[in-house]
Amino acid sequence: MVNLVIKGGTVLDKSGSRKADVAIGDDGNISQISADIDGENIIDAAGCIVSSGLVDLNSHFCQPGNEEVETIESGTRSAVLGGYTAVMLMPHTSPVIDSAAAVKEMQSLRSEALCHIELSGSLTLDGSGKALSPIGEMAELGVRFFTHSNLSSLDLSLLRRAMEYSSRFNVTIGVTPFVAGNGHMNEGDVSSDLGIRGVAIEEEEILIYQFVKMAKLTGARVHLQQITSPKAIEIISAAKADGVSITCEVSPHHFALTDEEVRSYRSVYKVAPPLRSNREVKAIKKQITSGQVDAIATCHAPNPQHEVDLPFEEAPYGAIGLETAFAVSITELNLPLHKILSAMSWVPAEIAGIEATHGGVLSEGRPGNLIVVEEGAKWSPSIHQMASRSANSPFDGHLLQGKIKHTFVNGEAVVLDGETQR
Amino acid sequence: MTSTNHIRGVDDLGKDGILEILELSNHFLEVSNRRIPKVPALRGKTVASLFFEDSTRTRLSFEKAAKRLSADVMNFSVSSSSVKKGESLRDTIETISSMGAEAIVVRHKSVGVPWIITEWTDASIVNAGDGAHEHPTQSLADCYTITRQLGSVEGKRIVIVGDIKHSRVARSNVKAFSALGAKVALVAPPTLLPSSIDNWPVDVIEDFDVAIKEADVLYLLRMQLERQEESLVPSLREYTNFYGLTLDRSQKLQKSSVIMHPGPMNRGVEITGDVPDLPNALITNQVGNGVIVRMAILYHLLGSGVALSGLHSEGEEDG
Numbered sequence: 001m002v003n004l005v006i007k008g009g010t011v012l013d014k015s016g017s018r019k020a021d022v023a024i025g026d027d028g029n030i031s032q033i034s035a036d037i038d039g040e041n042i043i044d045a046a047g048c049i050v051s052s053g054l055v056d057l058n059s060h061f062c063q064p065g066n067e068e069v070e071t072i073e074s075g076t077r078s079a080v081l082g083g084y085t086a087v088m089l090m091p092h093t094s095p096v097i098d099s100a101a102a103v104k105e106m107q108s109l110r111s112e113a114l115c116h117i118e119l120s121g122s123l124t125l126d127g128s129g130k131a132l133s134p135i136g137e138m139a140e141l142g143v144r145f146f147t148h149s150n151l152s153s154l155d156l157s158l159l160r161r162a163m164e165y166s167s168r169f170n171v172t173i174g175v176t177p178f179v180a181g182n183g184h185m186n187e188g189d190v191s192s193d194l195g196i197r198g199v200a201i202e203e204e205e206i207l208i209y210q211f212v213k214m215a216k217l218t219g220a221r222v223h224l225q226q227i228t229s230p231k232a233i234e235i236i237s238a239a240k241a242d243g244v245s246i247t248c249e250v251s252p253h254h255f256a257l258t259d260e261e262v263r264s265y266r267s268v269y270k271v272a273p274p275l276r277s278n279r280e281v282k283a284i285k286k287q288i289t290s291g292q293v294d295a296i297a298t299c300h301a302p303n304p305q306h307e308v309d310l311p312f313e314e315a316p317y318g319a320i321g322l323e324t325a326f327a328v329s330i331t332e333l334n335l336p337l338h339k340i341l342s343a344m345s346w347v348p349a350e351i352a353g354i355e356a357t358h359g360g361v362l363s364e365g366r367p368g369n370l371i372v373v374e375e376g377a378k379w380s381p382s383i384h385q386m387a388s389r390s391a392n393s394p395f396d397g398h399l400l401q402g403k404i405k406h407t408f409v410n411g412e413a414v415v416l417d418g419e420t421q422r
Numbered sequence: 423m424t425s426t427n428h429i430r431g432v433d434d435l436g437k438d439g440i441l442e443i444l445e446l447s448n449h450f451l452e453v454s455n456r457r458i459p460k461v462p463a464l465r466g467k468t469v470a471s472l473f474f475e476d477s478t479r480t481r482l483s484f485e486k487a488a489k490r491l492s493a494d495v496m497n498f499s500v501s502s503s504s505v506k507k508g509e510s511l512r513d514t515i516e517t518i519s520s521m522g523a524e525a526i527v528v529r530h531k532s533v534g535v536p537w538i539i540t541e542w543t544d545a546s547i548v549n550a551g552d553g554a555h556e557h558p559t560q561s562l563a564d565c566y567t568i569t570r571q572l573g574s575v576e577g578k579r580i581v582i583v584g585d586i587k588h589s590r591v592a593r594s595n596v597k598a599f600s601a602l603g604a605k606v607a608l609v610a611p612p613t614l615l616p617s618s619i620d621n622w623p624v625d626v627i628e629d630f631d632v633a634i635k636e637a638d639v640l641y642l643l644r645m646q647l648e649r650q651e652e653s654l655v656p657s658l659r660e661y662t663n664f665y666g667l668t669l670d671r672s673q674k675l676q677k678s679s680v681i682m683h684p685g686p687m688n689r690g691v692e693i694t695g696d697v698p699d700l701p702n703a704l705i706t707n708q709v710g711n712g713v714i715v716r717m718a719i720l721y722h723l724l725g726s727g728v729a730l731s732g733l734h735s736e737g738e739e740d741g
C-alpha cells in the first residue's frame with residue numbers, strides 16, 4: 001500500500017538526477033520511483049530536489065547528564081529541521097558512553113528521537129585518557145565509531161593501542177586535532193591585537209601528521225574530525241594516496257567564518273579547533289571544491305545562554321549547527337548540489353557504516369529517509385526559533401540560501417513545509 | 423568626537439577624542455590645583471566601579487576623580503560580593519544598572535568584557551582594564567603626562583620595553599601614541615612579543631641598548647613575576663640583564679628623555695636601584711595625572727549640559 005507520494009520534484013542521488021515522483025509504502029520503505037505516481041496522500045515537491053536525508057558525523061546532545069542544554073528529542077528535532085535523517089552522537093555525555101550498559105541506555109532513548117541516532121563510544125574509560133573502554137563489548141551492541149575528545153589527557157601510546165586493538169572489531173576511530181586548554185582562538189593577527197591566547201594552526205598539522213602515521217602503522221580505520229588546516233588536508237590527501245585508511249571532515253563554521261569574528265568578543269565564535277584566518281578559510285574552501293574533503297559535519301555542540309553570556313576566554317567551546325549546516329554549505333560553497341549532498345549525506349553514511357539505510361542511491365525497498373530541498377530559497381535563521389535548546393548559533397541572523405521543505409524518516413513525514421510534525 | 427558614549431578601547435575615542443580629553447584635562451588640572459579641588463559637575467550622577475580583578479591605584483584614581491566631580495560613587499568589589507557566590511557577570515551588571523548608575527567603570531580579567539556588557543546596561547562603560555587587551559584610561563593619562571612634559575606626543579620616539587604580549591597597557595598605548603603621531607618602538611624578548619604584529623604601527627628593536635639611545639620616552643612595563651614560572655624568560659636576573667633599566671643603562675638616555683612606568687613597579691627587575699627617583703622619571707606624575715585625566719573622562723561621558731566655565735569649587739567666590 002502506498003502511504004504517501006512526494007510529487008513533482010527532481011530526484012537527485014548518487015546515480016544522477018531525474019524528474020520523478022517518489023512513493024513510500026506503509027512499511028516506511030520507498031515503494032516506487034517513477035513519473036506520475038498517484039495516491040491519496042500527496043506531498044508537494046514541485047520545483048524542489050528530492051534526495052536522501054543528510055547524515056551528521058559529529059553531534060553532541062547532552063543527554064544523559066545535561067538535559068537542560070539539549071536532549072535526544074530537541075537535538076533530533078533540530079536535526080530533522082536541518083534535513084538530517086541520521087546523526088552520530090559523540091560519547092562525551094555525563095556519564096560518558098564507555099560501557100555496554102551506557103550503550104544500552106542510549107539505545108533505549110532512541111524512541112525519543114525524531115531521526116536515527118547512531119551511537120559512538122568513548123575510546124577510554126570516562127573519557128579520561130587513562131585506560132581503554134570495552135571497545136569489543138560496545139561493538140557487539142552495534143557501535144561502529146569510537147572517539148576521544150580531550151587530547152590533553154591522552155598519551156599517544158594509548159591512542160596507538162586503541163587503534164591496534166579496535167582494528168579487530170571493524171570499527172572507525174575518530175580524533176579531533178585539538179588540545180583543549182592551549183588557547184582560546186586562532187593564533188595570528190587577531191589574537192595578537194586582542195591579547196587572547198591563541199593556538200597556532202601548526203599544532204593541528206603536527207597532530208594530523210602523527211594521527212596519519214599511526215593509522216598507517218596500525219592499519220586502523222581513522223576518521224579525522226573538524227579539520228581547519230589546509231596543510232593538514234594535504235597531509236591527509238597524501239596519506240590516502242599512500243593507501244592509508246583515512247577520511248576527514250570539516251565543519252560549516254570553519255569554512256564560513258574567520259577569526260575576525262572574535263573581534264566581536266562573542267563566545268558563539270569560540271569553537272574547537274578555532275576559527276582560522278581568512279587565508280586558510282579560502283584555501284580550505286578550494287580543497288572542499290576539489291574533493292579533498294570527505295565529509296561536512298556539524299560538531300553541533302550546545303551551550304546554554306548563561307554560558308554564551310560568559311566572556312570569550314571563560315566561555316566553553318562549541319556552536320550548534322544542525323539547523324543551519326546545509327544552508328551554510330550551499331551559501332558558502334560554490335558547488336553543485338550533488339557535491340554538497342555527497343559530503344553531507346552519501347559519504348558520511350558510508351563513514352558511519354549506515355549506507356544500507358541512509359545516503360547513496362534512492363531505490364525501491366530502501367527506507368524512506370528523504371529530504372525535499374528548495375535550493376534557491378533564501379532565509380535567515382533566528383536563534384529564538386530554533387528547535388535546539390541552546391543559544392550558541394554563530395549564524396543567527398545570517399542570510400542563507402537553501403531550505404529544507406520536508407524531511408522523511410523511515411517514511412514518516414517528520415517535517416512538512418519547515419514545521420516538525422510531532 | 424566619540425563614536426559611542428563609552429571608553430572601552432582607544433578606538434572609541436580616536437585621535438580627535440584623545441585630543442579632546444587632553445584639552446579637557448587642562449581644565450581639571452586647574453581645578454585640582456584649587457584650594458578646594460572639587461566641583462559640582464556631576465552632582466546627582468552615579469559612577470559605579472566594578473573591579474572583578476584586584477586593583478588599588480586605578481580604582482582609587484577613578485574614585486578620587488568621581489568625588490572631585492561631586493558624583494556619587496558605588497564601589498563593588500568582588501571579594502565581598504555575590505560574584506563570589508556564583509553570580510554571573512550579566513546578573514551583576516543588570517543589578518548595578520537597576521540601582522541606577524550613569525557610568526560603570528569595569529576591570530575584568532577577561533578580554534572584551536567592557537564590550538559585551540553594553541548589551542545589558544544603558545550606562546556609559548569605562549574600561550579600567552580587560553585581560554591583556556586594553557587599558558585606555560592609563561593611555562590617556564600617559565599621553566597627558568608626555569604632553570605636559572615634552573609639549574606633545576607627536577613626532578616623539580616612544581620605546582616600550584617589556585612584556586608586550588600580556589600587557590593591556592602596551593596595546594592601548596601603541597594605539598594612542600601612534601594615533602597622536604608618535605613613532606613607537608617595542609623592545610621585548612621574543613617570547614613576550616605577540617605572535618603577529620606586522621599590522622601594528624611600530625618598529626621592533628631587538629637590542630635595548632640600541633633602542634634606548636633614540637628614545638624620547640622610555641616606557642617600561644611591569645614584568646609579571648609568574649612569566650618566569652612559565653619559562654617565558656629563563657630567569658628574572660637574565661631579564662634584568664637584557665631588558666631592565668639599570669642606573670648604568672639609564673646613562674645612555676638623551677638628557678631630555680623621560681622614563682615612564684604604569685606601576686606597580688618591580689624594583690630590581692624591570693627597573694633597578696635609584697632609577698625611579700631620577701629627575702626625568704615621571705612615574706609619580708603619571709599617577710597624579712591619572713586622577714586629572716579620569717576627571718576629564720567622566721566629565722566627557724556624563725557632563726553634557728554642564729558648562730566648564732561655570733564650574734566653581736564649593737565655598738569659593740566667582741572669578
